[in-house]
Amino acid sequence: MKTSLLVALCLPFVLSFCLRAYGDPEACCPQCLCPEYVLINKHETFEERLYKSSRWITTDLPDTSRGSVMGGFWKLNEYIKNFEVSGRPVILSVRTGENGQEQVTLSYHISPDTVLPNFNDQTIKEEIRPGGTVYVRIFSSDQSEKMIKENKDMLFKDLQAAGILFDDTRYDAAAYKGIFVLEDRQDEIWSHAF
Template identity: 30%
Template structure:
């Protein structure tokens, strides 16, 4: 075997062995699959994270009331099944009223069959987001308060807020402790 071929085979073995091994999910993922990111810069009151491209199953939320959130969650559960147990659950709000609920679809997992036309598979490109972490029971009111705090911290740092933001919830509503986040897309 030529030296070139041996080197190619060795590289192939090393790459396949190392794939996915270079990132350790943070504790708040609670030993579940969650989107891979790199924390780039820590600021006063927020951090910047670079997320790899991701896929999500997504459905529209009619409005940000509990009954509508539960209906959206039920639609995603019907499509993905009970086995889809990944973090985070993402609520994205645009212009203060248009909203969607998304569940993360980890790489190398089977994509759910889209049997409900109101549920779509959404691919998101690599993105840098501004993140504020907060505790407390996951909810829209708690999230909205943290949107205001993140926006204030961004403005103090000379950055701007956008009309689109996301709430990321990592854990069951019934957990004793909660890790929640609010995200602003840096590129918008």
């Protein structure tokens, strides 16, 4: 893994992000800015959540390098200045194809009722992500590449040990708070059920 996820989780330093804590809709994410979910099960090291379908603005990235992720961040940041919504989670999604090539996207969540302005940049698109079961490892770290990789690997290992089938060809790194928030920081690694 490249220095990729470190950048993705550190990117949103301009925005302030919220975390819907353990399925409590009142805990955070005002104005329905976080994807809605129901907490199905809380295991010792991860949660099982059932997400509803959600709406995102997304851009493809050529890879997970720092330059690519920063370019995607600034592109989406410039676009969202065109409408009035504050505080949204950002996710970096990584999928590995059959040839081992990574497909990478960077996305901001938007509320269902947001009216989007016209897309002047054809590399930005609206995406409706279907609902489904997601396994989530919540962690707080110094955002180092090592910590992110360790948390992804630990989630995958814990799911295997629990006998849970999951898609090991993809994962998401979710960030809810900016880089300058050092205390009470929570980030997430998501793994998807088949």
